[in-house]
Amino acid sequence: MVEQPPDEPNLDVIFKALAHPTRRELIEQMAAEPKSVSELADPHDVSLAAISKHLHVLEDAGLIEVEEDGRIRRCYLDATPLSAAFGWLTRYRVLWDDRLDALANHLENQDNDDRPDSS
């Protein structure tokens, strides 16, 4: 049973895919150019099976396409689903901008109060 239409970005699986440091690093590794599974696994201190599991989570989120080239499995990053996550976050941008501005003002006032009176 498919609950989500295939072309609808599924924010649950996209955000879940981003919720692990290894998966974020795998995305970064593929950003410049496609990589084989063993190239992707190389810098990580975990088993190839663990890397495969992470790659499956990224594949479920539509973030990678895998191409079989003989015995090599080459992974291509498709960053399109990230735009849906970005779009969702954008709605709250005004809220964190306000909060960060208030914090900056508070720190500036504190700094001014701490400074010896130069008058």
Add this chain to the structure above:
Amino acid sequence: MVEQPPDEPNLDVIFKALAHPTRRELIEQMAAEPKSVSELADPHDVSLAAISKHLHVLEDAGLIEVEEDGRIRRCYLDATPLSAAFGWLTRYRVLWDDRLDALANHLENQDNDDRPDSS
């Protein structure tokens, strides 16, 4: 043992917090104004215990502050951690922009090919 310095945004817990539709809805409910736990639970067809669990996940991510007001627990959204998630995603923006531009060009060319020749 604390692995992450307290002020460092923890992308794992922030993205995990966003990976559930109920938690994204709770964020939306608090965006306009603070809400009590029962106001937050009201539109959801799940138990108060389930909502409390979701609120704890949001609290762990630093996305809400809870204020006790007599018997009322009032929840305030702090959107600041979302800026860290946004910042991480921004690094890949050029990649999905390129992909979406290529797709738009492809569709436009297809559209032109399908159109009867007007010359």
